[in-house]
Amino acid sequence: MRVLNFSAGPSTLPLEVLNEAKDELLSYKNNGYSIMEISHRTKIFEEVHFGAMEDVKKLYALNDDYEILFLQGGASLQFAMVPMNLNMGGVCEYANTGVWTKKAIKEAKILEVNLNIAASSENDNFSYIPDVKFNDESDYAYICSNNTIYGTQYTSYPKTKAPLVVDASSDFFSKKIDFSNVALFYGGTQKNAGISGLACVIIRKDMLERSSTKKLPSMLKYSVHSENQSLFNTPPSFAIYMFALEMKWLLRQGGLDKINEQNEKKAKMLYECIDNSEGFYSGFAKKEDRSLMNVSFKTKNADLDALFVKEAEQNSMIGLKGHRLLGGLRASIYNAISLDNVKTLCDFMNEFKLKHS
Template sequence: MRKINFSAGPTGLPIQVLKKAQEEFVNYKNEGYSIMEISHRSKTYEEIHFGAMDKIRKLYGIDDSYEILFLQGGAHLQFAMIPYNLYQGGVAEYVNTGVWSKKAIKEAKQIGVDVRVVSTSEDENFTHIPDVNFSDTADYAYICSNNTIYGTQYKILPKTKSPLVIDASSDFFSKPLDFSNIALLYGGAQKNAGPSGVTIVIIKKELIERVMDDRVPTFLRYKTHAQNKSLYNTPPTFAIYLLDLNMQWLLDNGGLDKINQLNIKKANLLYDIIDNSQGFYKGHAQTNHRSLMNVSFNIVNSKLEQSFVDEAAKNNMIGLKGHRLLGGIRASIYNAVSLEDVENLADFMREFAKKNG
């Protein structure tokens, strides 16, 4: 029996995607080989590679002014690649909304960027997305759109005159986005887009030429990967194959509008239980800043939290232990987590509160 996976990432993939990959694993489309075994220069693989890019364009409605790159190294490498490529010697402005923002800020400072933290909610343990006013002249403005640990999410993206850079690792492909003010959007695939191993960067083409410092290594230049259509080195071919299947799954299920409606319904189900638990459960994020992807909460009697995790595991639900920095419980309800899965968790939460309240 498959587990219901509420892990923050890597997390579950849609069962339809996994079954399709299983069907084709040894003998891809009766070609006599696995995708894992063939050259990334082959026509067979290139159809998958560029097909995945086309599906991403279709899902987000991205025009030709953007380049789609398949890279490696996860968000951690992007923390360095972004300033290496976009910093012009002025100021880079960041909003600090949690661990991943802090890591990005630290990395930028480490390579000599003049970082200005224009807003933070750290003094309130990152319970909300702080108000922010970016300047008009920053080299770039940086946010993390969803925070996996603290369970907060931007409901409306800030408007900026400076190029807006977004770490969307944990709410990638979970809802439609207006790209009119987005200069660079990136994320690891392992939450909503596919397995770990591939990082997707969607970048305005005009920014690709921006890198000015000759000391930036060839591999760390967006221009290198754009000119080579993300085939400069051997890409993570099997991860991109699964990404392609996952993008098709989203299209087959109504696209980002439909998945967003479902994600809202799933999140509301859990938040309603938390809010109406008569003080048994307590959500971490402020109500207007709650994430649709990561529901972080505590049991007011904290001694019960480990029992909650253990009993949930016995009921086929895994990945519910909160992050070590926050503790408590965290249910990550990414695209592949079905409404039925969330209903099972909701039933368990009600019963646990009734039994222990």
Template structure:
């Protein structure tokens, strides 16, 4: 089988063993004569998958019963609105702006008429860093961050302390490392980077926050409490997506969990950044070194930007997909999520060195 190396920012690659498992069961789930896509989401068979996925998530992150796990739809974009709709209490919602995705979240809060404040931003340096000395107000309704920024290649190395509930968009570094949930009130992410296919949004919410809603005009489907009460079975969920998420969570556990994932991801990132830094100026990373993302490596061909589309095209011919940078930043971007192996990154690095040799 001639599979490509997938460096796409999302949807990203899935573990081959997960795809093969799903392939075998596509027509007859566990030899029962039906596909998991064909049966009721309220059947015992599907509930075992549904709640099994939740149990695996809880085991991976290690949080307790004070949190609920939700499987929703609408991606992170819907969460940009659901967070302020559910968590605003008439005080101030505070945001750290680190790029496109936090900008969109701030825009939704503004659109909804939510009193909000940007307490820190890296916009003045084209989002090449995580702001320093972030301080949230103790009485803020919530404190909002995006831990990893797919476009600009920046990532928090530790979570900011907050007495206000910390709300985290973790879409692009979900399940890549262990997390301390001490200050976390709500953490969410689309599944399509590290957790499964597109179409499933995982929300981990502290139970008291799910009960917080102070607005009876919020539509039923947009209330966290609706979904916590129904255990994410209020309406028909994305059943096949949850099935694949369950398999992916199982794969992660088999691989040693999040501690092992963190070690593998760090090794891959070190190798790739080392190639950029030691290219004698041919390649140049976008993010400040102290804030570099372990998931998304954004860089340019500093020697000649006109070579960038050539690099992407030749890399694709060599079996590497998804290396074109985001339209907001341009250049090159390698997303090295959990499923990307160290050998995959070694292949990219050797290609980069040869490309620089030929074009330097």
């Protein structure tokens, strides 16, 4: 029996995708070998690799101004690669909305980038998305679109003439976005787009021109990976294969607009369960900035929170313990979590409230 997995990442995968991978694990397309066992230079793997890139473009309706890169090092390596490749000696600006932007800022400081914090919500423990006005002349403007720990999310991206960089790790492929001023859009794939071990970077081609001028190790240059179509070195082939399966699954669901409709319904159901609990449960994020992906909340005290996690596990629901920095509880309701799954969680929450009020 499979449990309901509300973990923040690595997170639950669509059962359809898991079954597909299971069926092909020993013999990919009846060729007698696993996709993990063949060279990344073969036509068989290249079909998976380049097919996945094309599906990314379909899902986000990207034009030829953008390229897709598959990189290793997870999203965390991008904290350093972004300033390494895109800093042109001017000011690089960041909106600080939580742990992941703080980590990105730390890496930029190590690289001695001329850095400005254009906005921050740290004054209220990152419970909201701050208004931000980036300088149009900055080398780039950096945001994290969704904050897994605190449960906040941008409803729309800031408008600026400066190239916008978006860490979208935890709301990757959850909705269509406006790419009009997005220069670089990236994320680790272990939440909404497959398994850990792969970062997908969507980069505007003029940013590759910046990268090509840099004196950097080859593995750290976007331009090198672009020139080699993300095959400069041996790629994380199984992670790319799983990513490709998930892209096909998203297309079969009707694309990102349909996925977003479901995500909005799921989040509405769960937040209503919290808000209608007469104070037994309380959310963390300001209501106008609540995430559709990560719902951070708590009961009346830490002991009840711990009991909630324990009883949830006894009812075949895992991953509901809040992050250690925030405490409380968290339900990550990514694409693969269904509306029925969320209803099951809400039913449990209502029963737990009745039992422990």
